[in-house]
Amino acid sequence: MRRLAAMLATVLALTIGLSPLAAVAVDDPSEMLPDPHQEARAQAIGSQLRCLVCQNESIEDSSAGLARDLRHVVREHVAKGESDRQIMDWMVGRYGNFIRLSPPLTTGTVLLWLMPVLALLVGGLVAFLSFRRARGTGPAPLSDDERTRLTDLT
Numbered sequence: 001m002r003r004l005a006a007m008l009a010t011v012l013a014l015t016i017g018l019s020p021l022a023a024v025a026v027d028d029p030s031e032m033l034p035d036p037h038q039e040a041r042a043q044a045i046g047s048q049l050r051c052l053v054c055q056n057e058s059i060e061d062s063s064a065g066l067a068r069d070l071r072h073v074v075r076e077h078v079a080k081g082e083s084d085r086q087i088m089d090w091m092v093g094r095y096g097n098f099i100r101l102s103p104p105l106t107t108g109t110v111l112l113w114l115m116p117v118l119a120l121l122v123g124g125l126v127a128f129l130s131f132r133r134a135r136g137t138g139p140a141p142l143s144d145d146e147r148t149r150l151t152d153l154t
Helices: 002-023 036-046 065-080 084-095 107-136 144-153
Strands: none
Touching (some): 036 065, 036 084, 065 084
16 A cells, blocks of 8 residues: 555656646757847747647647647748748748738638628528518408308308
């Protein structure tokens, strides 16, 4: 029993001791640029890019393999001396606007947000007009044959 408790305590200590290492995505010195100014730029750009695996994290915060590759690409472009805009344009050109954590406001995004509202308005208008038309027309008047049959039934 003591042996089991000691083993559990060791596993718990290792889990707690190593867990901060798992939370840090860009702590690998080989991944960082030697120039602190360039590294700060790369981190700023990476914090604006979405991890395509995690989708709600930036590539700087993610520990996914694809995020690591994208961080490496960003640092390569920074080291080449490209501007922030050139790097962002390259990423958007390759992966689309989805790569941005905050996509720009374009006609497409405005339509994307307005389509549900427009659909509700059009549906409401169609329902209103069809109910109005149905209420405005009553039953067709009885023909002479129908009146005769009705009086025969009563």
